Amino acid sequence: MINVALPKGRLGEKIYDVFEKAGYECPSIKETSRKLLFENAEKGVRYFWVKPSDVAIYVERGAADIGVCGKDILEEYSPAVYELCDLKTGNCRMAVAAKKGFYDDGNRTLKVATKFVNATKRYYAEKSREIDIIRLNGSIEVAPTLGLADVIVDIVETGTTLKENNLEVIETVFPISARLIANKASFKFKTQEIENLVEKVTALLD
Ligand code: PRP
DSSP states (O other), rough: OOOEEEEESHHHHHHHHHHHHHTTTOGGTOOEEEEEEEEEETTTTTEEEOOOOGGGHHHHTSSSSSEEEEEHHHHHOOOSOEEEEEEOSOEEEEEEHHHHHHOTTTTTTTTEEHHHHHHHHHHHHHHTEEEEEEEESHHHHHHTTTOOOOOOOOEEEESSSHTTTTTTEEEEEEEOEEEEEEEEHHHHSSSSHOOOEEEEEHHHHH
């Protein structure tokens, strides 16, 4: 049996469809919207829906053998898991954004608002840029307008949120897409099952 943690939401549903096509279907998953755990014993697969940011926790601790997780989470939390493959879905980027026309005076400490504190600190440390980091939990895009921060580091997909808040991308920090991750012990003990799954899933992506 392979336990799979899927991120609740559109991305997870899209990935489930790929798993289904790859022969790991579990029809009951489409029957109800409140249940979180679904099993197809015959196919040897069990799926569960969790918050996208929790997938790596389930996988790291072995509650799930594999899971689907954004590169943003892997960069931010560095969970002790194996990254098996790029699912080439959920493409977006981590970016630095600021008010239109923002001029970065390199002599001043840069005030940066973000949810992704670790990834942001690493990014500016590599550039030897001194920053004052402001950890926020959401609505990051209002911070520059209100003078809370000079710039933000956040996920940009279509760019609509930035545009509607009069911000623009000034740098890309890293590209993001969904990754298939595995628990290290599971990968050791279920190598064949997991590798078969990866092979079938990636064949459908290519
Ligand atoms: C992300 C991100 C931006 C938005 C960008 O938020 O934090 O706010 O998407 O998308 P866009 O470029 O297509 O406008 P998300 O919807 O994931 O919600 P969250 O802020 O609550 O995490």
